[in-house]
Amino acid sequence: MTNVEKKLGSVANYVDERTGAAAWMKKNLTKVFPDHWSFMLGEVCLYSFVILLLSGTFLTFWFDPSQREVTYEGSYAPLQGLKMSAAYASTLHISFEVRGGLLMRQIHHWAAIIFMAAIVGHLLRVFFTGAFRKPREFNWILGVGLLTLGIVEGFLGYSLPDDLLSGTGIRIAEAIIQALPVVGSYLAFFAFDGAFPGEAFIPRIFTVHVLLLPGAFLALITIHLMLVWYQKHTQFPGPGRTEKNVVGYPLMPTYMAKAGGFFFIVFGVIAFLSAVASINPIWLYGPYTPGQISAGSQPDWYMGWLDGLVRMAPPIETHAFGHTISWNILIPGLIVPGILFTGMALYPFIESWFTGDKREHHLLDRPRNAPNRTALGVMSLTFMMVSLINGGNDIIATHFDLTINQIMWGTRFGIFILPPIAFVITKRLCLSLQRADRDLVLHGTETGRLLRLPHGEFVEVHAPISPEKAWTLTSHEQLPALELTETDARGVRRPGAIKNKLRARMSKAHAVSVPKVSADDLKQIEHH
Amino acid sequence: MSNEIEAIKDPGLPAHVHREADTDPKAEKRAERQVAILFGISAVGTLLLIFSYVFIPQDLFIFVPVMGDQNAHQLGLGLGMAISLFFIGMGAIHWAKTLMPDTEVVAHRHEFRSPDNEREDFVKTVKERAGTVGMGRRSLIKKSLGAALGLSALSPLLLLRDLGPLPGKELEKTSWKTGTRLVTDPGDRPILASDLEVGAVAQVLPAVAEGSHRALSDIGKDAVLLIRLRPGDFQLTPEKLAMTHDGIIAFSKICSHMGCAVALYEQQTKHLLCPCHQSTFDVTRGAKVIFGPAARPLPQLDITVDAEGYLVARSAFSEPVGPSFWERNSQ
Ligand code: HEM
Ligand code: FES
Numbered sequence: 001m002t003n004v005e006k007k008l009g010s011v012a013n014y015v016d017e018r019t020g021a022a023a024w025m026k027k028n029l030t031k032v033f034p035d036h037w038s039f040m041l042g043e044v045c046l047y048s049f050v051i052l053l054l055s056g057t058f059l060t061f062w063f064d065p066s067q068r069e070v071t072y073e074g075s076y077a078p079l080q081g082l083k084m085s086a087a088y089a090s091t092l093h094i095s096f097e098v099r100g101g102l103l104m105r106q107i108h109h110w111a112a113i114i115f116m117a118a119i120v121g122h123l124l125r126v127f128f129t130g131a132f133r134k135p136r137e138f139n140w141i142l143g144v145g146l147l148t149l150g151i152v153e154g155f156l157g158y159s160l161p162d163d164l165l166s167g168t169g170i171r172i173a174e175a176i177i178q179a180l181p182v183v184g185s186y187l188a189f190f191a192f193d194g195a196f197p198g199e200a201f202i203p204r205i206f207t208v209h210v211l212l213l214p215g216a217f218l219a220l221i222t223i224h225l226m227l228v229w230y231q232k233h234t235q236f237p238g239p240g241r242t243e244k245n246v247v248g249y250p251l252m253p254t255y256m257a258k259a260g261g262f263f264f265i266v267f268g269v270i271a272f273l274s275a276v277a278s279i280n281p282i283w284l285y286g287p288y289t290p291g292q293i294s295a296g297s298q299p300d301w302y303m304g305w306l307d308g309l310v311r312m313a314p315p316i317e318t319h320a321f322g323h324t325i326s327w328n329i330l331i332p333g334l335i336v337p338g339i340l341f342t343g344m345a346l347y348p349f350i351e352s353w354f355t356g357d358k359r360e361h362h363l364l365d366r367p368r369n370a371p372n373r374t375a376l377g378v379m380s381l382t383f384m385m386v387s388l389i390n391g392g393n394d395i396i397a398t399h400f401d402l403t404i405n406q407i408m409w410g411t412r413f414g415i416f417i418l419p420p421i422a423f424v425i426t427k428r429l430c431l432s433l434q435r436a437d438r439d440l441v442l443h444g445t446e447t448g449r450l451l452r453l454p455h456g457e458f459v460e461v462h463a464p465i466s467p468e469k470a471w472t473l474t475s476h477e478q479l480p481a482l483e484l485t486e487t488d489a490r491g492v493r494r495p496g497a498i499k500n501k502l503r504a505r506m507s508k509a510h511a512v513s514v515p516k517v518s519a520d521d522l523k524q525i526e527h528h
Numbered sequence: 529m530s531n532e533i534e535a536i537k538d539p540g541l542p543a544h545v546h547r548e549a550d551t552d553p554k555a556e557k558r559a560e561r562q563v564a565i566l567f568g569i570s571a572v573g574t575l576l577l578i579f580s581y582v583f584i585p586q587d588l589f590i591f592v593p594v595m596g597d598q599n600a601h602q603l604g605l606g607l608g609m610a611i612s613l614f615f616i617g618m619g620a621i622h623w624a625k626t627l628m629p630d631t632e633v634v635a636h637r638h639e640f641r642s643p644d645n646e647r648e649d650f651v652k653t654v655k656e657r658a659g660t661v662g663m664g665r666r667s668l669i670k671k672s673l674g675a676a677l678g679l680s681a682l683s684p685l686l687l688l689r690d691l692g693p694l695p696g697k698e699l700e701k702t703s704w705k706t707g708t709r710l711v712t713d714p715g716d717r718p719i720l721a722s723d724l725e726v727g728a729v730a731q732v733l734p735a736v737a738e739g740s741h742r743a744l745s746d747i748g749k750d751a752v753l754l755i756r757l758r759p760g761d762f763q764l765t766p767e768k769l770a771m772t773h774d775g776i777i778a779f780s781k782i783c784s785h786m787g788c789a790v791a792l793y794e795q796q797t798k799h800l801l802c803p804c805h806q807s808t809f810d811v812t813r814g815a816k817v818i819f820g821p822a823a824r825p826l827p828q829l830d831i832t833v834d835a836e837g838y839l840v841a842r843s844a845f846s847e848p849v850g851p852s853f854w855e856r857n858s859q
Contacts, residue, residue: 185853519535
């Protein structure tokens with residue numbers, strides 16, 4: 001026994017005698033984690049969150065969350081003598097006088113952008129592979145919650161420096177609150193301690209940004225990870241992988257070293273981006289004042305789709321009985337996002353309702369083997385992309401020599417037309433891929449070698465694929481559609497006929513597939 | 529699953545393939561050295577960071593090809609930090625990939641559903657315990673508890689009441705009154721009609737008493753744009769035309785959509801454009817919305833000149849400025 005081993009042994013002994021943790025620890029240190037590149041997306045979320053905590057705490061040491069007016073006397077000459085808020089002045093101080101301060105601001109902002117991108121990527125992975133199915137519906141909902149909180153947290157974050165750009169963002173947020181029927185102006189006056197912008201908002205959102213929401217994140221992420229741990233990770237289908245087992249590397253040491261190493265890689269990449277790619281140079285925008293604006297105002301990307309929806313909204317307000325309702329704000333700002341996010345959160349339940357599948361699933365779907373779901377996902381993504389494009393319409397217009405008018409009308413129609421088109425194309429594509437899989441299993445791979453038959457014809461030699469590959473391509477199940485009759489056994493129409501019809505139709509659409517190859521099919525081929 | 533058709537068989541986990549370093553001691557040594565080199569590069573990164581922090585002045589700019597002028601201090605710190613972190617990660621992962629066990633392990637899953645007898649026991653226990661409380665029989669207690677809990681939820685709401693004042697008529701008022709002078713922003717100088725040439729734009733604010741402070745909340749409602757056209761360019765109703773002075777027309781600068789500053793004026797088309805969501809207003813037709821999501825024209829301020837010839841407001845805005853709200857009477 002080496003010296004180190006002896007020491008570790010006595011520490012373990014000390015802890016176990018007081019907690020009885022040995023059995024539990026042993027079980028968990030040998031816990032198995034399946035490996036796939038797409039499983040790293042969730043890790044990126046976690047690591048960038050840790051980086052946000054570290055860099056954000058650094059920033060709080062100098063950031064002064066106050067809208068008190070001060071005169072700038074710092075080292076950035078173009079702004080000297082200007083009146084501005086203490087928040088803006090202290091952000092300039094962090095950027096120009098605190099050594100490494102600008103780097104930390106950049107790391108914080110880049111980490112926020114990567115955090116959000118990783119959440120979206122992770123969510124897409126979970127969606128397209130069907131990892132949200134029973135028993136993992138809770139974690140799906142937690143994920144949707146984390147995404148929503150992330151959007152809010154990011155928005156509050158870039159509102160803190162109180163530069164001309166971020167103040168404009170707050171102005172828009174205030175207008176959304178103010179547009180709420182009946183309670184809007186009250187809520188706005190409570191949030192801002194009077195008329196916009198007032199002097200209370202930044203101190204208030206500071207508390208939310210550095211205390212309340214990070215606390216909520218910590219709690220949700222902890223539950224999220226505990227569930228992953230307890231329910232064990234899903235795995236892709238493959239030889240030796242079943243619904244009843246999990247195949248991968250043990251936590252200690254291999255997975256620990258890989259995951260730990262990956263944290264440093266993510267941190268390193270974010271530091272590199274922060275070193276070379278300038279982000280949010282607030283000193284160029286100037287201090288906020290409601291009478292001015294910087295042209296080409298752009299929010300961070302994860303808000304861009306919302307901005308795009310607002311931009312394309314038709315100019316409709318209802319004026320009646322001395323009241324005003326701004327549909328041009330409520331529909332794109334609250335109603336559409338509300339429907340999207342609620343639908344997303346409920347999707348696992350909707351899908352199991354129309355497939356009638358209430359079993360546990362631990363093997364992932366290859367996206368092509370769930371054409372309807374995959375098509376639905378691509379359709380939603382297309383909707384988001386069209387909105388996002390319109391969110392950057394001014395920038396796109398100047399880059400691609402279009403007019404804003406063209407982009408606006410293009411996206412106003414595109415938002416209705418393109419998503420369904422994307423649905424149809426994706427579904428077809430999935431089915432062709434299924435067909436390709438079928439051909440591959442039946443006829444093997446093309447070798448490129450030509451063979452001349454006795455009567456002179458040339459044929460290409462096909463090599464059969466390995467049994468492992470054949471299994472991977474055929475191990476998925478193909479559920480038939482639910483048989484839902486409109487009438488019950490005695491010929492009486494069932495209650496809720498419309499609901500039933502909808503369910504039957506969705507079930508049918510979901511079950512469309514190219515039949516997978518069976519062992520019988522293979523035998524038949526051999527006989528030829 | 530269709531049971532009649534025989535499915536292709538699972539061939540089982542493929543045999544483990546050994547890596548070079550598992551079998552060849554030389555390869556093992558090599559891998560070990562590679563890991564150490566990666567950790568070594570990380571250390572160099574930290575040295576670069578320390579060097580940049582201590583020795584490179586904060587205002588030193590250097591030219592870097594492709595990137596252009598860069599702050600050397602910031603770049604050194606960032607690259608140093610990036611190298612030091614990234615290569616720790618690379619080292620650890622290379623170590624795991626080449627030297628740590630790479631045999632796949634199989635663990636078993638268990639269904640989460642508890643066995644039926646345990647579920648029944650659970651339900652029985654809950655029913656029994658609940659029965660001892662007699663919730664079902666004691667409806668008076670149940671109802672009063674519900675009411676008390678509901679009421680107690682009001683207290684946090686009430687306690688938040690002092691977050692801000694009630695809006696009252698605040699959203700409908702600006703500082704503009706009859707006779708308020710228009711002054712330049714910035715500069716606070718009063719304006720003669722002749723100061724503005726045809727085609728010119730100016731941002732103005734209401735004059736305030738000398739030395740008094742303008743709150744941003746006031747600017748957020750008071751900001752006004754002056755634009756001078758040829759009087760013949762207007763296509764306005766007689767009342768709206770009467771609100772202009774000698775070709776000078778004044779609009780609230782606060783967008784009627786969501787309150788951004790409507791800052792872009794296109795001289796040729798005589799359009800005002802809001803950069804936030806590109807609502808476009810036609811100045812000649814009283815800032816009528818011709819494009820974008822805004823639903824109302826920008827409110828027009830009635831202006832004239834005072835005895836000394838300076839531009840003043842003839843009256844306050846006749847409607848609230850800025851974005852809509854429930855209590856706004858827009859008819
Ligand atoms: C998921 C979590 C978080 C996200 C998405 C996020 C996002 C952001 C963003 C985008 C900014 C603007 C940065 C800039 O360009 O200047 C910001 C600023 C700031 N954040 Fe965070 N943040 C998060 C967590 C935290 C935490 C945990 C803290 C502190 C404990 C923190 C403290 C700050 C401070 C003090 C600022 C203002 C200083 C400045 O802008 O330079 N943040 N945040
Ligand atoms: S705020 Fe002006 S267009 Fe939206």
